Amino acid sequence: MLELRNITKRFGNVLANDRVNVVVRTGTIHAIVGENGAGKSTAMRIAYGFYRADEGEILVDGNPHKIHSPHDAIALGIGMVHQHFMLVDTMTVAENIVLGAEPGTAAALDVIGAEKRIRALSDEFRLSIDPGARIEHLSVGQQQRVELLKALYRQARILILDEPTAVLTPQEVDEFFRILRRMRDQGKTVIIITHKLEEVLSISDEVTVMRDGRVVGQRKTAETNAAELARLMVGREVLLRVQKQPATPAEVVLNVCRLSMKSRLSEISFSVRAGEIVGIAGVEGNGQTELIEALAGLIQPSRLGGRVEFQGKDISLLNARERKEMGIAHVPEDRHRRGLLLESSLAENSILGIHYREPAVRRRGGIMLDGTRIRTRAEQVIREFDVRPPDCELPARALSGGNQQKLIIGREFKLPPKLLLVSQPTRGVDIGAIEFIHRKLVALRDSGCAVLLVSAELEEVTALADRLMVIYDGRIVGEVDPAWASKEEIGLMMTGGLRG
Amino acid sequence: MKLIRELTFPLIAIFAAFLVGAIVITAIGDDPIETYSLLIGSALSWPDGIGYTLFYATPLIFTGLAVAVGFRCGLLNIGAEGQLTIAAFATAWAGIFFANSSAWILIPLTCLVAILSGAAWATVPGVLKARFGSHEVINTIMMNFIAAGVASALTQTYFKEPGDAILESGPIGNSAHIPRLGQIMPGIPARLPLNVAFLVALVACALLYVFLWRTKWGYEIRATGANPSAAEYGGISVKKQIVFAMAVSGGLAGMVAINEVLGYRYRYYQGFSPQYGFTGIAVALLGRNHPVGVLLAALFFGALTRGGLFVDIFTEKVSKDLVLILQALVILFVAAEALFRRRLGKNQTQT
Numbered sequence: 001m002l003e004l005r006n007i008t009k010r011f012g013n014v015l016a017n018d019r020v021n022v023v024v025r026t027g028t029i030h031a032i033v034g035e036n037g038a039g040k041s042t043a044m045r046i047a048y049g050f051y052r053a054d055e056g057e058i059l060v061d062g063n064p065h066k067i068h069s070p071h072d073a074i075a076l077g078i079g080m081v082h083q084h085f086m087l088v089d090t091m092t093v094a095e096n097i098v099l100g101a102e103p104g105t106a107a108a109l110d111v112i113g114a115e116k117r118i119r120a121l122s123d124e125f126r127l128s129i130d131p132g133a134r135i136e137h138l139s140v141g142q143q144q145r146v147e148l149l150k151a152l153y154r155q156a157r158i159l160i161l162d163e164p165t166a167v168l169t170p171q172e173v174d175e176f177f178r179i180l181r182r183m184r185d186q187g188k189t190v191i192i193i194t195h196k197l198e199e200v201l202s203i204s205d206e207v208t209v210m211r212d213g214r215v216v217g218q219r220k221t222a223e224t225n226a227a228e229l230a231r232l233m234v235g236r237e238v239l240l241r242v243q244k245q246p247a248t249p250a251e252v253v254l255n256v257c258r259l260s261m262k263s264r265l266s267e268i269s270f271s272v273r274a275g276e277i278v279g280i281a282g283v284e285g286n287g288q289t290e291l292i293e294a295l296a297g298l299i300q301p302s303r304l305g306g307r308v309e310f311q312g313k314d315i316s317l318l319n320a321r322e323r324k325e326m327g328i329a330h331v332p333e334d335r336h337r338r339g340l341l342l343e344s345s346l347a348e349n350s351i352l353g354i355h356y357r358e359p360a361v362r363r364r365g366g367i368m369l370d371g372t373r374i375r376t377r378a379e380q381v382i383r384e385f386d387v388r389p390p391d392c393e394l395p396a397r398a399l400s401g402g403n404q405q406k407l408i409i410g411r412e413f414k415l416p417p418k419l420l421l422v423s424q425p426t427r428g429v430d431i432g433a434i435e436f437i438h439r440k441l442v443a444l445r446d447s448g449c450a451v452l453l454v455s456a457e458l459e460e461v462t463a464l465a466d467r468l469m470v471i472y473d474g475r476i477v478g479e480v481d482p483a484w485a486s487k488e489e490i491g492l493m494m495t496g497g498l499r500g
Numbered sequence: 501m502k503l504i505r506e507l508t509f510p511l512i513a514i515f516a517a518f519l520v521g522a523i524v525i526t527a528i529g530d531d532p533i534e535t536y537s538l539l540i541g542s543a544l545s546w547p548d549g550i551g552y553t554l555f556y557a558t559p560l561i562f563t564g565l566a567v568a569v570g571f572r573c574g575l576l577n578i579g580a581e582g583q584l585t586i587a588a589f590a591t592a593w594a595g596i597f598f599a600n601s602s603a604w605i606l607i608p609l610t611c612l613v614a615i616l617s618g619a620a621w622a623t624v625p626g627v628l629k630a631r632f633g634s635h636e637v638i639n640t641i642m643m644n645f646i647a648a649g650v651a652s653a654l655t656q657t658y659f660k661e662p663g664d665a666i667l668e669s670g671p672i673g674n675s676a677h678i679p680r681l682g683q684i685m686p687g688i689p690a691r692l693p694l695n696v697a698f699l700v701a702l703v704a705c706a707l708l709y710v711f712l713w714r715t716k717w718g719y720e721i722r723a724t725g726a727n728p729s730a731a732e733y734g735g736i737s738v739k740k741q742i743v744f745a746m747a748v749s750g751g752l753a754g755m756v757a758i759n760e761v762l763g764y765r766y767r768y769y770q771g772f773s774p775q776y777g778f779t780g781i782a783v784a785l786l787g788r789n790h791p792v793g794v795l796l797a798a799l800f801f802g803a804l805t806r807g808g809l810f811v812d813i814f815t816e817k818v819s820k821d822l823v824l825i826l827q828a829l830v831i832l833f834v835a836a837e838a839l840f841r842r843r844l845g846k847n848q849t850q851t
Contacts, residue, residue, distance in 0.1 A: 320734075338729050339733065340730060341723055344722070344726055352730065368714055
């Protein structure tokens with residue numbers, strides 16, 4: 001049993017943990033949920049000896065222990081798998097696992113003995129990992145299992161997993177959860193930090209909810225539900241279902257005709273009308289990224305075949321800037337890589353893509369930026385899209401994922417767009433912000449904008465889309481009515497098993 | 501407030517460098533306090549100390565700005581040395597070829613040649629990077645050697661005065677001379693080589709600041725440097741920015757010729773640059789790639805150069821190499837500071 005008792009931790013003048021009490025029973029899967037910045041990772045890092053608590057104590061099996069470093073934690077049988085893997089790409093699984101705890105004498109590394117033990121562990125929990133494989137050749141899901149093995153190899157009885165599903169595809173999540181259940185059934189204790197409610201409900205036995213550094217509730221999973229957990233997390237009632245009227249589609253805005261890209265997209269044809277949201281469901285990596293980037297003008301026309309028409313005009317040869325000028329807005333799937341200048345201020349980020357024209361520059365065709373108008377406009381975006389903290393001089397890096405996303409959405413909505421290409425709009429975003437973003441997307445549709453939505457969250461596309469297409473291996477394998485199609489049917493199409 | 505914060509770390513780095521330098525001086529067998537007071541005193545005495553400090557700082561302001569612009573676009577321009585060599589040669593050529601024009605034509609013309617030739621030389625690695633993806637560090641280093649070779653070969657073959665034992669060109673036209681500050685400002689002795697190029701350097705700092713932070717072109721350069729993928733998403737052609745930023749960088753490096761050729765030697769002189777281009781990298785690093793920081797850092801390096809001469813002459817054992825040691829230590833501590841700051845930042849942001 002692991003117990004945190006009255007744990008308090010300050011970073012500067014931020015109170016990250018305020019008298020946190022968590023009791024994790026042996027042989028259970030315990031979920032710690034909360035929005036970004038609720039203090040859940042901090043609490044667990046204290047348990048793992050990464051940080052030291054200012055006040056409070058940690059009890060393992062009823063006895064208080066001083067855990068000053070991960071070393072102490074490992075000695076007590078506590079292991080942690082971080083959100084970002086700590087693996088050396090060019091080394092083998094076995095080498096990575098023994099790293100820092102090398103077996104054998106100082107001179108001779110006992111790799112063979114280690115491989116044997118790792119293979120036994122892998123078989124015991126059915127992880128199907130080859131100890132001799134090199135990390136760089138493994139999928140993300142497999143790498144995560146290597147991290148699990150690392151903890152198990154060090155004889156962890158209590159495993160802390162920080163947002164383990166963030167990097168996994170839906171199929172990998174299912175497999176991963178099966179592994180966790182197997183571990184629990186063999187007596188391990190699993191603590192999973194997450195902010196996804198469906199995961200909490202499907203995997204955990206007990207759940208602790210945190211908000212603003214405090215524990216606001218501890219429940220048996222069987223005795224709670226998504227609505228209650230969401231209310232505890234956010235601190236108010238949250239609408240988990242998207243509220244929307246039936247769409248009233250008007251003229252065709254986007255018409256894609258046999259769009260192809262070598263080994264990525266093959267002959268994709270569809271159209272999107274004003275006033276409707278067309279969703280694209282699919283397992284990640286089946287061409288969604290390329291499709292959206294091709295439509296946004298971010299892929300060289302010479303690499304593409306087929307035609308893209310916008311409001312009846314062929315735009316296949318136009319670049320990203322020209323397309324944006326016509327009213328095509330784009331919320332990219334990877335906001336850190338594509339969407340933001342992380343070190344630059346919110347004001348500077350708010351003009352990315354329109355920085356060369358009014359109102360960002362003083363005069364039409366001018367070259368001087370208009371600082372005052374840029375700031376006014378940035379403040380408007382911040383206000384209308386509830387970006388927090390509302391300070392347009394802050395660097396984008398200082399914002400949470402949800403607020404970064406709201407800034408990008410605000411910037412793109414303010415174009416204003418006739419067509420919005422939006423990819424993974426709520427990835428890594430808090431529940432409260434998800435609700436907000438969904439409402440904004442529906443409002444944009446209702447104002448007559450055409451929306452093309454790509455999301456890896458099946459729930460999200462089915463809830464938002466008026467029409468839903470499924471993409472598999474670079475082609476559209478079918479279109480369904482999201483209101484009627486079953487999850488199983490869509491899921492089968494997503495894996496190429498069924499054509500609609 | 502922000503200024504103080506930005507200045508703190510460079511000042512700590514300088515202080516730490518002097519501290520370690522003191523150990524070196526003691527080990528050599530001189531008195532550090534005496535040596536340092538000699539170093540600082542000779543660099544800041546009026547008028548000669550300050551005059552020479554500003555004069556030595558002038559080329560470093562240009563090369564520091566050149567490297568800083570590159571950095572802002574995510575480019576490491578190691579080739580400022582070659583760019584300023586070519587620019588100095590081209591400027592001297594223009595000053596000789598059009599020697600009979602009036603100053604009103606010749607000075608703007610030679611200045612323009614300085615900027616454009618430096619820019620042209622830097623554009624080559626820019627285009628190579630944009631077109632073929634070859635790394636600018638390699639190409640700018642290579643072009644340093646080519647520049648040195650081309651300039652000396654052409655000087656040797658076409659511009660050397662018969663009988664001159666030194667590898668240098670003939671003099672440029674008198675009308676191409678830009679005035680020393682002593683000639684136009686009361687109170688400054690005319691014997692100081694400090695010239696109008698220093699004022700040009702100050703203007704260049706101001707203009708570069710406006711360019712980078714107040715124009716859409718500067719925004720595009722900074723966006724490209726901050727995150728090329730996001731810049732591309734924002735409709736900015738990363739390739740164009742690479743070429744453009746290299747050209748601006750080379751143009752600034754070329755402006756060294758205004759000081760050296762038009763304001764000081766009045767000819768092309770092989771080996772006139774004690775590696776201004778490379779010191780410019782250190783200046784940009786210490787100055788945080790900001791025009792104001794570059795100005796301050798260049799003044800600091802200029803003062804070290806001036807003071808070093810006196811340390812060399814008037815101390816028992818310490819040579820002017822002490823200045824190189826101090827420069828190296830400053831760079832070392834500035835680099836270490838990045839590590840320190842990262843650790844500090846980490847502790848504050850993790851939750």
